[in-house]
Amino acid sequence: MFDPREKVILIMDGANLYATAKALGAELDYRRMLAEFQSQAYLLRAYYYTALVEDQEYSSIRPLIDWLDYNGYTVVTKPAKEYTDAQGRRKIKGNMDIEITIDALDMADNYDHLVLFSGDGDFTALVAALQRKGKKVTVVSTKATSTPMISDDLRRQADYFMDIADLAKSVGRDT
Numbered sequence: 001m002f003d004p005r006e007k008v009i010l011i012m013d014g015a016n017l018y019a020t021a022k023a024l025g026a027e028l029d030y031r032r033m034l035a036e037f038q039s040q041a042y043l044l045r046a047y048y049y050t051a052l053v054e055d056q057e058y059s060s061i062r063p064l065i066d067w068l069d070y071n072g073y074t075v076v077t078k079p080a081k082e083y084t085d086a087q088g089r090r091k092i093k094g095n096m097d098i099e100i101t102i103d104a105l106d107m108a109d110n111y112d113h114l115v116l117f118s119g120d121g122d123f124t125a126l127v128a129a130l131q132r133k134g135k136k137v138t139v140v141s142t143k144a145t146s147t148p149m150i151s152d153d154l155r156r157q158a159d160y161f162m163d164i165a166d167l168a169k170s171v172g173r174d175t
Helices: 014-024 030-040 062-070 097-106 121-132 152-157 164-171
Strands: 007-013 042-052 074-079 081-084 090-093 113-117 136-141 160-163
Touching (some): 007 097, 014 042, 030 062
Parallel strands (some): 007 042
Antiparallel strands (some): 081 090
């Protein structure tokens, strides 16, 4: 799948990756993840995108964000928006699709192959745009859950599909 001469970047849609790993019951070891991709290609950068609830005294994602930031990942965050829906329930919205899309297109001159960790069908147009620029795109998600976490359109558009269920065998956390 990877040519060792290719310059590769990883872009992780944090919320989507977390939901997919959780649905699979897999815990990913992000140190192993970097090592796995570094062993297969020339890994330029690994990006992790997530929204953070600003006013919370403690966020369960904060230790992960700090660890990633100190261990080889470029972490991109933005404040999550909090709102109340029509039923009066408190909701949090923190979609990073636009930031991911702009960054992937902006950096396209610097890499050959993008590995996108997301099953979100909204990225189908991004994948097609990158392919028109001559880039290869691998999408990492799963079909192994009862409801697939990957959009069929996204999977079909990608040059390669990598199932997290398979990837977790080599980059899963030892329990």
